Amino acid sequence: MSHKTRLIAALDTQSIQQANNWAHQLSRHVDALKLGLEFTYACGFEAVKEFSQKHPLFLDLKLHDIPNTVAGGLSSLGQIHPKLLTIHASGGRAMIERAREALEIAYPNSSERPILLAVTVLTSMDENALHEIGVVGSVDDQVLRLGKMAISSGADGLVCSSKEITLLRQALGHKPTLVVPGIRPAGSASDDQKRIMTPTDAARAGADWIVVGRPITRSENPTAAARAIQDELQSA
Numbered sequence: 435m436s437h438k439t440r441l442i443a444a445l446d447t448q449s450i451q452q453a454n455n456w457a458h459q460l461s462r463h464v465d466a467l468k469l470g471l472e473f474t475y476a477c478g479f480e481a482v483k484e485f486s487q488k489h490p491l492f493l494d495l496k497l498h499d500i501p502n503t504v505a506g507g508l509s510s511l512g513q514i515h516p517k518l519l520t521i522h523a524s525g526g527r528a529m530i531e532r533a534r535e536a537l538e539i540a541y542p543n544s545s546e547r548p549i550l551l552a553v554t555v556l557t558s559m560d561e562n563a564l565h566e567i568g569v570v571g572s573v574d575d576q577v578l579r580l581g582k583m584a585i586s587s588g589a590d591g592l593v594c595s596s597k598e599i600t601l602l603r604q605a606l607g608h609k610p611t612l613v614v615p616g617i618r619p620a621g622s623a624s625d626d627q628k629r630i631m632t633p634t635d636a637a638r639a640g641a642d643w644i645v646v647g648r649p650i651t652r653s654e655n656p657t658a659a660a661r662a663i664q665d666e667l668q669s670a
């Protein structure tokens with residue numbers, strides 16, 4: 435059986451009404467919806483909680499702090515039941531281990547526990563950006579280093595770009611969930627995303643989930659844009 439790549443639409447907005455409108459238009463055409471910093475800071479956790487009761491949710495808050503604070507943050511998720519959530523791999527082994535422990539306590543039933551994803555290198559960064567923050571070597575080296583460390587520390591999966599999927603699969607096998615933003619349909623204008631691929635190429639590379647924001651939400655017809663991406667994934 436061929437590998438199925440699932441589609442997440444990123445709803446980056448400060449408006450509950452806008453998020454609900456998009457969810458209404460998109461929920462039959464995508465596999466999950468992503469809320470991140472913009473929605474959470476503007477609309478609050480009650481709004482995130484309500485949303486999570488209606489839709490499969492990827493809660494992308496990318497926690498990055500000392501282990502005790504990250505563990506405390508995850509313990510406070512309470513009634514929110516995201517399907518996937520994120521921390522930064524660069525927070526280090528102790529932070530990831532504590533994040534894992536906190537989730538196991540907060541969600542004792544493993545079938546309800548969110549998939550813990552560690553962000554390797556943001557898809558908006560290229561090699562120059564990495565060098566500027568003092569990382570020597572290639573993006574591939576850094577993704578691989580962080581990816582191996584994060585999985586061995588208890589992360590269930592990684593956020594990476596499509597360009598690193600083959601490398602990560604060779605090193606880590608097929609168990610880790612690979613979630614891939616930086617997706618741009620052919621012909622898209624360039625923007626802040628640096629390590630990009632089309633939906634077709636990401637599916638062929640073996641992404642478990644792709645995350646697509648602006649190509650859907652800024653399109654004149656978000657439903658048609660999501661359906662076109664699903665069609666690409668089906669025929670990849």
Ligand SMILES: O=c1ccn([C@@H]2O[C@H](COP(=O)(O)O)[C@@H](O)[C@H]2O)c(=O)[nH]1
Pocket residue numbers: 444446470494553555556557558593594615616617627645646647648649
């Ligand atoms: O490395 C990363 C990690 C997370 N993201 C998030 O994905 C979406 C992508 O949105 P687009 O509009 O399709 O660029 C966005 O919410 C980011 O926060 C990422 O892009 N890269």
